[in-house]
Amino acid sequence: MSNTAHARPNYVAVWAWLVFLLIISLAAVYLPFSQTVTVSLIFVVAAVKAFLVVVNFMHIRMEHRLVHLIAIVPVIFFIIMTMALIPDIVYNR
Amino acid sequence: MSSSAAAHPAHENQLSFVRQYIFSLDHKVIGKQYLFLGMFMALAGGLLAYLLRWQLAWPESAVPGMSWIPEPTMFQGIIPPEFYNAIVTMHGTIMVFFVAMPILLGAFGNFLVPLMVGAPDMAFPRLNMMSFWTIFTAAMIMLASFFVPGGAASAGWTGYPPLSADAVYTGVNWGITLWILGLALEFASFLMGGINFLTTVVSMRAPGLKMMRLPLMVWMQIVAAVIFMLSVGPLIAGAVLLLLDRTVGTSFYAVQKGGDPLLWQHLFWFFGHPEVYVVLLPGIGAVLEVLPVFSRKPIFGYKAIVYSTIAAGFLSFIVWAHHMFVSGMDFDLVMPFSITTILISVPFTIILLAMIATLWKGAIRLATPMLFALGTLMVFIVGGLTGIFLGSASADIYLHDTYFVVAHFHYTLISAVFFGGFTAMYYWFPKMFGRLMNETWGKIHFALTLVCFNLVFIPLFKAGLGGEMRRLYNPFEYDFLKPHQGLHQFATIAAILLMIAQLPFLVNFFWSMFKGKVADRNPWQANTLEWAAPSPPPHGNFDTAPSVYHGPYVYSAPERKEDWQPQHQPH
Amino acid sequence: MSTVAATENYSDNVMPIGKMGIWWFLASEIMVFGGLIGSYILYRLASAGAWAEMAHHVSTTIGAINTVVLLTSSLTMVLAHAAVEDENRQRAKLYLGLTVLGGILFLIFKAVEYTTEISHGFTPLAGTFWSFYFTMTGLHGLHVIGGIIANLALFVMAARGTLWPNTQKRVEYCGLYWHFVDVVWIFLFPLLYLSY
Known part of the structure; x- marks a missing residue:
């Protein structure tokens, strides 16, 4: 298919970012933030992670x-x- | 399987009987399987309707002809209260999920979508076969639930907890579990079917068939498929929770342990209201196909109809709580949902006006399909107008759960399923079976059906306005409802006549299948692609793959000798 | 599925029907998980205090490890897809195998977690939070099992060489599903393990 013509994202770098974001959300829980900050932070991080997967692994931009x-x-x-x-x-x- | 798309009529002979008629991959055979399943389940649902109508007219008397049903289900033909609950529950469930959907989406959707888009078959023939056998299993589970200890589900077709969550309240244990399983399989089946329809229409249209050249039946089918697909998910989730409440003993819906029964009502109606349009739109689609053909005029406002349908589809997702005005839900939700509910009548009014404008100054031929199409229009207008009362919260608080609601939704659903379904049946019968149905008997069937149907349900409007609640085992135990018995007896006699009025159809259907006049490719002089294929189309559909040059409704064009212009002919 | 090949020239459209079908399937799956997640969020908001207490007893450590496992198997899945595109059959086989292993590892961790919780008395009946916890992770686990079976079938086909020449697109379709399962977990993790 024509997908090969597109520049492929660096999958391993994306994976590293995902793990890094996971660490951020864990840190958000263990650091003494207020509950509002923690909850908004972990869900923003989850949304960013989902976005990274959908865009880079599921190649939705090329669709x-x-x-x-x-x-x-x-x-x-x-x-x-x-x-x-x-x-x-x-x-x- | 590999050559299913290759359009070799000879290929058909090589298949064994089982591969050709039972585990067939051909969308037309699968469509007919859906049709016969739906007709069979309609007999079951009709029998239940007979029982409950009798109970309402002459409560606790022996139902004629039903003394063979053994105890403890019935006692020498007398319906006990527990079984009455099961009757109303299963009548609703069977008619909506196992008659309306298999016939309108399963049968006509399957049969027509690939033909109308000029494809040799569905996108995923094996998935198509699987979806039929899944719903077949679901239907058998539903029927089997009558025979388990405790009988069939009796918590209403909406299955509200706590009634449905614990056998303590209904005495029915296995019945409701089987009911949930049957529904889950039914949903899975139509999800598979919907994926198939959508993929076929998106990816397998004939060259030249732009989206805005699709026949309206196809538009209605795909909008219905999208609505179904996006609305059923939360109910599947809700059904999982209900099943766990029943079998494992969790407490998602049990108030005393921190659950909330209202959640089920929301999840159910988040699906339940769009479901109304899932059933309604294909019926409307059949009418929209028939009207231009039998008035020899282009459809009025094709684009307006398409956009209205999409708008109605979207709006159908944000009206669900109008089923719950008296459920104790938050009062702040009442007004927004009232407004969206009234709003949804706008797109439907546009569609109905387009239908009527299509008839204006047309050369109308009153053949049977046209009669049924006009009948659909008339009945649906009554159903739609009474819906406005129920949509406004102030009126609904009085009318909720009365026979007014029962009459209203029978007017909307029967217009789509019954009249719309018969429109489709009489119109596409020549394409399905290669023979024409008898016109005289068709007209007799139409006249009797229209009259009897109205005689059944007009009295129920009156009963509902008089304050009679539905689902009462014996309403006449209440003094203020005693005067209603005459209305119910009238409705019951009309209902029995309505069932007898279906005999001409059944005889006509089976007689015409074998003995009817042989139909040529295009007996109605219609434009859409299915009429370009032989009648009945062979495996693989078209002799040569069609290309499309026109919209579907070019009738009475002044520069042409004939008054129709098939989509696949350049000039 | 040579039906696909035989009918493609009928379409004036843009993508293989398999991919189209998978995307519609995922849309319906979003709504199924959406209904469940929505119900959970609503109940959670309604009874914040009592639930936070219960949510303290889930093992964030195992949840985090499992997140890494699933993210990694998503990576190997997409690398398998890339290998298929490059016609590198050996690497495709390797990465498909690793993806299956990742899925199995996820289930093993999940089983350990379930065992610990249940042995401490946190059964699905121990409160609405636990009911939701087991329902949501259970449904997700069923999806993981489905993905493992599909990927295993692809791995066997790749090992036998029957994945080529015309069924290798299935790796991409299966991958879409597998990434979707990953995305669901990305949301389940903060919902169940982090928000106390």
Whole structure:
């Protein structure tokens, strides 16, 4: 396929970044940050890690934009659903 | 398998009977398998409807012809309360998941999508076969659940916990577990089917077939497939939690141990409302195919219909809580969901207006498919308009869970499944079986069905407005409901007539399959690609791979001698 | 699957049908895990204090090691894909084998973890947090098992040489699935192991 024509990401470097980010999120837990900082930090790190995997390992950037839609639309619906349920499940028990 | 795409009619003869008709890879055979499964399950669902209608008209009296059902399910034809709960639950489950979906998506989707996009078969023929045998297994599990100790599921087709979470409340243990398993397999089956439809349409269209030249039936099928695929996931997750609550003893939905039964309702309706459109859209699609052909006019507002469908599909994801206005959910959610619910009527109004405008000044031929298409339109308008009352929270608080709701959703779902399904059946029968159905009997079937259907459900609107709740075993134990017995007896007689009115169809269907007039390729003078293939199409579909030069609805073009312009002919 | 090859010329489109199918499959999987993760987040927000107490008892160490294991097997998977593209059959075989080993290692660690927890009385019935913990990691584990089986099949085909000449694209499709399982774990790890 034409994929070979694209410049391949340095997979090992991406892996090193992923492990580094894992260490950051572990550090965030063990260092004396406030709870808000810790929680936001670990989930931002998780999102960045997921982004790195999807972009570099799953090669989503080289795909047709339909694939981008297929990947993003479910995430949007997931967020809508979870947000809409917050008043009900979280505050109203 | 390797040559399934190679369009050799002779190849068919080399396959054994089992490979050709039972474990077939041919999308048309699989479509027919879905059709027969759906028709068989419709008999089961219809039998349950007969039982529950009888109980509502003449409570606790012996149901005629049903004394053969052994104890403890029934007592000499008398329905005990536990079995009544199972009847209403399984009637809903079977009709939605094992009749509507197999027929509209499974049968017609499978049969038509590859033909309409000019492909030799589905993208993944083996996955297609697997999806049929998965739903077949699911259907058998559902039917088998009637015979386990305790009987079939009886927590309502929505399966709300705590009723569904613990056998203490219903006395049904195995039945509900099997019900969850059957549903899970059904979902898996339609996920496989949906992946197949979407991939086929995206990647296997004939040369020249742009997305905006797709027949509307294909658009409806793929929007339905996307909606299903994106909405069913949370319910699968929810069903896993429910199953664990039942079998392992976890407490996801048990309030006393920190769970929350409302979560199930949210997850269920996050799927349940889009599911309505999954079932509805293919029925609308069949009508949209039939209207231009039988009024010899281009469809009015093709693009508007496509965009409205996509908009309706998106909106269907953010309306679900209107099923839960009285569930005790947070009041701040009520108003937004009321607004989105009323909003969703806008795209559907556009679609309905486009349908009516297509008829305007057309040269209308009232053949049976056209009659059923017009019937769908009429019935769906009633269903849609009554939905507006239920969408606004203030009215819904009074009407919730009354027979008004029952009548409303039968008007919407029966318009799509029953009338839409028969539209598709009469219209594509020549392509499926190579013979035409008898027109006279078709018209008789239509007239009886339309009249009887309305006679069944109009009284139920009145009963609901009178405050009668659904799912009551014997409503007439309440003094204020005693005057409703006449309404129910009327509806029950009409329902029995409606079932008898299906006999002409069944006879016509099987007689025409073998003895009907032989159909040529294009008996209705229609444009779409399926009519370019032989009737019935062989394995591999087309003699030569078609190319597409026009949109699907070029009718009565002034520069042409004929009043139709097939998509695959350049001029 | 030479049906694929025979029908490709019908399409005026952009990608092989196998890849298209896998992406649609992943979309539905996002919603399945999304429903589960969403429910977990909501319950967690609703009862923060009691759950944080329970969440203290999971082994962050094993969770972190398992994250590294899964990330590494994702790396070997993508290297296997690269080797397939380069027609380097020996390396493809090696990396597929390593990916399978990574998956098995993950399951072994997971089993150790489950055993420790259950022997300390933290069964799925020990509270809603534990119910969620076992459901989510269990469902993820089932996906890992599925990925191991698929990768093992590819490894056997690569070892026998039957992966070539026309089925090597399966490595890419299987890889997409395997990376997705990895992404799910990337989110499960902070949700279950870190946020107390």
